[in-house]
Amino acid sequence: MKLGTFMMPLHPPSRKAWETLREDREAIILADRLGYSEAFVGEHTTDLAENVTSCLMFLCSVAFETRQIRLGSGTLNMPNTHPAAVAANVAMIDHLLQGRFIMGISPGGLMSDAEVFGNFGKDRLEMFVEAIDMVLAIWNGAPPYDLKGKHFSVSTARTMIPEIGQGIILKPFQAPHPPIVVTAVAPFSKGVTAAAARGWEPISGNFLLPEWVRTHWASYVEGCQQAARPADAANWRVAKSVFVTESDDALARRYGHTAEGPYHFYFKQLIRKLVGGGRSNLFKLDQSEPDDSITADTITPKLVIAGSVDSVVDQILAFREKIGDFGTLLYACHDWVDPALSRRSMELMAEKVMPRVNAAISAGR
DSSP, X not given: OEEEEEEOOOOOTTSOHHHHHHHHHHHHHHHHHHTOSEEEEOOOSSOXXXXXXXXXXXXXXXXXXXXXXXXXXXXXXXXXXXXXXXXXXXHHHHHHHTTOEEEEEEOOOOHHHHHHTTOTTSOHHXXXXXXXXXXXXXXXXXXXXXXXXXXXXXXXXXXOBGGXXXXXXXXXXXSSOOOEEEEEOSTTOHHHHHHHHTTOEEEEOTTXXXXXXXXXXXXXXXXXXXXXXXXXXXXXXXXXXXXXXXXXXHHHXXXXXXXXXXXXXXXXXXHHHHHHTTOGGGGOSSTTSOGGGOXXXXXXXXXXXXXXXXXXXXXXXXXXXXXXXXXXXXXXXXXXXXXXXXXXXXXXXXXXXXXXXXXXXXXXX
């Protein structure tokens, strides 16, 4: 099992933006030094708590301060950007990273972003599919493109001067394009099936109950069968909130499960957004359970693995036993309420937890 990281990121909106952006950059640079294989970063335009407004711009800021880690958009919200801009900007960062880029895409889930870009109430899934189809057509085709859809159009027919390069959009470093991944944030995800059928790979969200995460494998297998390609568990990424201490289980539970640490705040924010947006099903197995029973106090201990090294190893193995085999554990980055504890948790994950997890997997545990 590989170790990567995923950050939305989410911080108290009262914190200074320059401070949280610096902190998030430090987390990725640390992950690179520790040997994490991947780092995904999200983006939102209209959320002071999730204040990376462009994941590509943010990733460029760490491109030359990292060496081995692959950097991914987590995700590009396709309906909110013109396909030509996505195609050009992704191609540029892919060249800057010389193949270390992974393209994460989605329809976008933040309704205030949808509203500000004028697509609130529209069929954003339809917009998403049209947008990514156009991006791929740009990369696989030739100018002047002449792509026309319901929501977008791309053409340089009237202004192209090919002999000087005008009217031509850059193609990616990786041929035919960077690997594409999609986030899975719903039980029994049809999106995972559709993505797998197109050769794309899934990332299961860290705010889903294990029982819902488990359903993504069947969806992935179905999509792979439609594409006549093998379903390989090594291609399944699963995000999980984890906090590790050397040997202090009590400290880990306080920081990982209560309002003393950042995880409680994270789920309080997320519950307000998701339950308020009609997606309370994500947090309960019994759908007759009242929505007001879903609180950070009840959900955080269910969704955060917290403990000493020994305890976290056991909890990760138990989590894997519940959902099935997968290829990469994406350590979810949270606000650094205590920077020393947060850094040390990342170090312990890489240096002590994962070697023992993989030894146990190799031994057939």
